[in-house]
Each structure stands twice: as C-alpha cells, then as structure tokens.
Amino acid sequence: MNQEQEIDGRIVFKYDTDWKNLLESERFKKELCDDILEPYILSQRWYGGKASALKYIEIIDSFPIEDASDTFYGIVLEVNFREAFVHNYFLPIAFVTDKKIVDDKFIAHLKLNGTSGFLVDALLLESFRKQIFEKILEGEKYRYKEIAYRRGRSNQSKGYKSSRLMGVEQSNTSIIYNDKYMLKIFRRVYVDENPDYEISKYLTAKAIFNNTPKYLGSITLKFSDKNVITLGLMQELVPNEGDAWEYFVHNLKLIFEELSRQQPKLETLRATKYLEQISITDVPASILAWCPIEFFEDVSQLALRTAQMHIALGQERINTAFTPQAFSNDYSVWLKNRLIYQFENRINLVENNLHKLEGLQLELANELLSKKKIIRKQLLDFDETMLKSERLRIHGDYHLGQVLVQDRDFYIIDFEGEPESTIRDRKVKQPPIKDIAGMFRSFNYAIYATVFNNYESYDFELEELFEVADVLYSHIIGVFLKTYINEVQTANLNIGYIKEIEFLLQYCLLEKAVYELGYELNARPRWAIIPLKGISNILNQQHYE
Structure with missing residues (x-):
C-alpha cells in the first residue's frame, strides 16, 4: 500500500526511494500532479486561475538546485483549464523532517524509504x-x-x-x-x-x-x-514610506476633511477645460484654500518621474526590443481586435449585472448600453496614418500602486505589464500616453475611493462630493500634463503635437475605463460607478471623470 491515513485525517504518501531520486519516480510525479498539488495551489495567493475550472496539472520541467550540503528541486507546472487555456507556474520544493520548521505550511506528508517528513515550498527555508x-x-x-x-x-x-x-x-x-x-x-x-x-x-x-x-x-x-x-x-531594495496609492489617498482624505470644515460655495469651483494643461501657479485660490499647494507639487513630481521613465525607454537606437517604432497597420489591427473583444465582453457583463445596480449606477449603465455603437465606433476610429508620434516599450500597468514614495519623491516598480494580457502582448510597443491614461484613471479611483469610504462624515450630499471630485481631478490632470509634456518635449521624445496627444489620451482613457469595468462588475459592483462615470464623461467631453 502506497498511502496511509494520519491521525489528523491527512494522507501520507509512501515511496521506496530517497529525496535525491524522488523526481525520477513516475508514480511520485503522477501523484504529485493528480493528488497533491491541486488542493495546494488552489489555496495559494499567487495562483491566478481561481476563476477558472482546473482540468489537470503536468510537470513540464524539473531540475535540481543544490550545493554540497542541500538538494532542492525546481519544478515548472503546466496547469490546464477546462476553458482550453493553460498557465505555467514555478514551484521550488524541499523535503524536511522537522515540522516545526514550516509549521502547517507544508504541501504534503511524505514517507521516503521509511523516513517521515514533509514536502514544502523551498522558499520557506532559509x-x-x-x-x-x-x-x-x-x-x-x-x-x-x-x-x-x-x-x-x-x-x-x-x-x-x-x-x-x-x-x-x-x-x-x-x-x-x-x-x-x-x-x-x-x-x-x-x-x-x-x-x-x-x-x-x-x-x-x-x-x-x-x-x-x-x-x-x-x-x-x-x-x-x-x-x-x-x-x-x-x-x-528602495527604502520607502509605502506606495503612492496609500500616500495620495491619505492626503485626499485630509483634503476632503478640510473642504467639509470650510464649506465653500460649490458653484464657485470650476473644472478646467477638457485636457487643459495648467501650471501649479494657475491653480485657483478657491481650490488652494482647502487643497494645499504641496499636493499639486507632488502630482508634478510624479509627472516628472513618469516623463523621465519614458525618455529613458525611448532613447534606444540599437536594441530592437527597445527601439521606438512608428504606428503601423499591423499595430492598428492588433489594437482594434483586442479592444473590440474586450468591449463586447464588458457589454455582456453589464447586461448580466443590471439587476445588481441602482440609482446613478443603473442610469450610467443604461447610458453605456444605449451608446455601445458610439463607443465601438470610437474604438475602431484609430487611424495610424494620422499619427506622427512613436510607440515605445512602456510600463503597461501604470497606476499609483506601482509607485513607491520616499521623501516626496517617487520610484517606479513592477514592469510586468497588464495581468490580463499575454506575454507577447505586454511587449508590444505602445504610445507612452497609455501609461499616462492609466495613472489618470488611478487618480480618479483614489478620489472616488476617498469619497466612497468617508462620505458619511462629510457635510455634503454624495452628488455634491462628485462635483468636487470632478473639479479636483481636472486640476490634477492639468498639472500632470503640463509637467509631463514640457519634460518629454524638451528631451525630444516624439509624443506628437497637442491634437495627437489629446486624441491618444482620450482613446487610452476610454480603453482603460472599459478594462476596469470588468473587474468592478465581477469583484465589487458598487464601485462600477467609477469606470461607468469615466466612460460617460469621456464620451460627453464636458469635464473630467
């Protein structure tokens, strides 16, 4: 018999081999995939297939990681899903005989040549x-x-x-x-x-x-x-005080508290013109009365670091993986196919989730459905022959959570790209404006998260707070754009003239908001109002989200 029952109800897997030769056992590899790993990986935070139906697991490669005293193994798993796609995962493994080393964080009980022990994730071991x-x-x-x-x-x-x-x-x-x-x-x-x-x-x-x-x-x-x-x-390791999401949300909470204390007349607060660039010195005193100038200085500093990142990524002339490229028909076809597929998916999600929405959410969702032909046309209205700027390798998943804060300066991390995208799609050169759109949507989320999480403590109606959010957001965007565009154009990075920048920014903002809608409807329908309102305002171009 190859298995026995433990007192705690867990199975002990028995093999007539030692640890160094265990991965040569076909029975072990089969039982590892069929019986051991499936329940284990389903409980791991790093497993990205929780929303799909797992079909089977295979080991597609394994190799020793060893020195004179210790032997570990690295295994590459192929996880096959019933929906006919696969993920690959890396798992380094070890065998320990002392359970105290890993407590209950083991993968399986093993008995190798009569020696009891535990199969564990090797990263737990110093x-x-x-x-x-x-x-x-x-x-x-x-x-x-x-x-x-x-x-x-x-x-x-x-x-x-x-x-x-x-x-x-x-x-x-x-x-x-x-x-x-x-x-x-x-x-x-x-x-x-x-x-x-x-x-x-x-x-x-x-x-x-x-x-x-x-x-x-x-x-x-x-x-x-x-x-x-x-x-x-x-x-x-960059010493830091946390990420920019925490930093700006904390400051926004203080800003809305000050707004609530001062009770200004909201009709005196005006949003900027759509996509207008403004200097910090142009921010009106009626806003600086409750939103300190240091907040806009931070926005400008983040814009500067973003510009410097793009300048660095756009200067290569030899390594073809990084050399800038002009827009092309191939890129347009790739982009439109990708976005129309994503858009149709989001429309289906909205239709299937209308019963979860109410009030302004429902109103905005119905507006989206009534304008789906307009949005589809806008996504298809991408004419590469009209674009004179260049595409670069960009961050690809740029938002406040991908930035660390240290002494009011910003450090950009995590260049893996958009989680939903294939690895090849993440390497496609894109307009750097796409990163800007991602950051703008992130600021929009930060403002609305502040409102949603604290509005009961502010002396304003929710709709009034939305109005303030629009005003504040438009000035954040104006300050960011002014700093960013000045910096990249001074460095001769080709992002196009202002009309092209505005077209790409509007296009990428719409793309980002449509992308966000899927996450919100699946994870937290109450927050779907943020991308829905974003889409509405992008389409109407009256003011910012």
Missing part, C-alpha cells in the same frame, strides 16, 4: 534562500545545465547575512536579503523573458533611469534552444 542568493553572487561561474544565475554589474554585495520573505504577496514571492536587496521569484512564468526583468535590466545598464530599483541579478531557465523562462529578478 537554507534555500541563502543558496540561491550565493549562486547569483557567483554569477556565470555557477550554471547547472539549463539554469543560469547572473549577477548584475551594480551588485556590490559581499555575501549573505540574512533573508526574510516580504509580507503580503500577490502574484509573486519576494525575498529581502541583508535588508538591502530584493529577489522576486516569479510564480506564474512564461516561455519568454519576463518584461519586468527585461525593462529593469535595460533601465539600469543602458538607459540609466535612477527612480526605479537597480537591476542586480537574475535566475533564468533555458526551456528550449530558443526559449528562456525568467524565474527570478534581483533588485535593490
């Missing part, structure tokens, strides 16, 4: 974390068949001192080393270089953009002659 850190420091000297460890030129580390897992994780697992370095282990992996690795390395070694963590090393798996999987990315 011995594993130390080993991979040291191999990165060894760099090209250490290679095991298809696994390569590389040390970046900026890596000045003298050796291992300590390691710990970073707190709450989402799609990846990050390790802090020596309180100076961070190694991000990618959980969902792709048979291609990860954009985060590619762009981090480029911005550190070639373009020199200082407001992002420096590239310090990597772990890659040569999956085939032409394909490489990025397993790990090491970067400097």
